[in-house]
Amino acid sequence: MTPDVRSWCPPATDVALGAGLGALCLAGTAMAATPADRPWWPGGALLVAAAALVLAWRRRAPLVVLALTLxxxxxxxWLAYPDGPASLMVAVAMYTVATRLSWPRSVGVGVLLFVAWVGLERVIDDRPVASAPEHVMWIVVTVAIGVAVGGLRRAQTAALEQAEEQASRRVEQERLRLAREVHDVVSHSLAMIAVQAGVGAHVADRRPDQAVTALLEIKQASGAALAELRNVLGVLRDAGEGDAPRLERLDEVVRVAGLAGVEVEVRGSAGRPGPAVDGVAFRIVREAVTNAVRHARRARRVVVDLSHDAREVRLRVADDGGSAGELIPGNGLRGLAEHATALGGRSSVVSGPDGVVVEARLPVTP
Known part of the structure; x- marks a missing residue:
């Protein structure tokens, strides 16, 4: 595989930094030079230029750049060129390393830098170690600043990543919520329309008036489904609540189930919960009644018990279709359980001796 050469091209800002530091060091050396000093041109100038050139890659390979700059x-x-500000380039390379590594590693690199500088200085030039405190000071300051800046950058990056992750999670949760609501609307409406169409087809030749009633109910159910779908999808356009499902619309569920031959009795009251709780409560009752109509073939009656107190709304929907054995909740009931959980409540479905029982407890205000 051919290596990507462009990945090793230095950023323009680092090229400019290296060029600027090189020019600054050369100008400072020229100003500090005296006739008694060793001529800095061209040998000293080439060393300064080489260090400045290497700095252009300081963010690509900071440790290598530090070694080459040193x-x-x-x-x-060591060659006794004029005492200019060339050491500033080593400080910049050390600062870059400290911003990229953890503080223990940065301190370790700083110690190695001090040992290399002072130790080789002693070996090559046999200088006294009087300059050691000065080297220690600028290395300590450089490492401290680099570690602080690096820690701040990493904290900002972590905070940004966490914010992006939370935003992504919220988007995913909203997508799942919309998918569940669309499923609730479509599955309930199609089930009721199918039941009404079956009733109409069954009595069309004997009771035309009842067939007409079934067709009108189909029209009304499909219209209500379309309105609710528009409301759900309107969330994507910042639409208002519009005709959002609420428990006050339970009479629609009662009427449609009655056409299928299932009597629905609503007992009690849920009080006045918040809009979100009201909508979820309605969907739980509707899904439970729809399942009774579709799957409990012997069901003739469904009882919906509503109650509430200052803290929560309680729902219980029970049919008389007989024991259903082991229940495996489908997407509808699973979605309703997720709705309840999202509000801080809970919902369950069990098979009793008389039929299926769906229960839910929802906080009055999530």
Whole structure:
């Protein structure tokens, strides 16, 4: 595989930084030079230029750049060129390393830098170690600043990633919520329309008036389904609540189930819960009644018990279709359980001796 050469091209900002530091060091050296000093041109200038050139890759390979910068700047001083600001380039390379590594590793690299600089200085030039405190000071300051800046950058990056993750999670949760609501609307409406169409087809030749009633109910159910779908999808356009499902619309569920031969009795009251709780409560009752109509073939009666107190709304929907054995909730009931959980409540479905029982407890205000 051919390596990507562009990935090793230095950023323009680092090229400009290296060029600027190189020019600054050369200008400072020229100003600090005296006739008694060793001529800095061209040997000293080439060492300074080499260190400046290497700095352009400081963010690509910080440790390598630090080593190469030291290899160019240290001989500049050991060869007794004018005492200019060339050491500033080593400080920049050390700062870059400290911003990229953890503080223990940065301290370790700083110690190695001090040992290399002062140790080789002693070996090559046999200088006294009087300059050691000065080297320690600028290395400590450089490492401290680099570690602080690096820690701040990492904290900002982590906070940004966490915010992006939370935003992505919220988007996914909203997508799942919309998918569940669309499923609730479509499955309930199609089930009721199918039941009404069956009734109409069964009595069309004997009771035309009842067939007409079934067709009108189909029209009304399909219209209500379309309105609710528009409301659900309107969330994507910041639409208002419009005709959002509420428990006050349970009479529609009662009427449609009655056409299928299932009597629905609503007992009690849920009080006045918040809109979100009201909508979820309605969907739970509707899904439970729809399942009784579709799957409990012997069901002739469904009882919906509503109650509430200052803290929660309680729902219980029971049919008389007989024991259903082991229940495996489908997407509808699973979605309703997720709705309840999202509000801080809970819902369950069990098979009793008389039929299926759906229960839910929802907080009055989520």
């Amino acid at each position: 290899a160019a700047v240290a001989p500049y001083y």
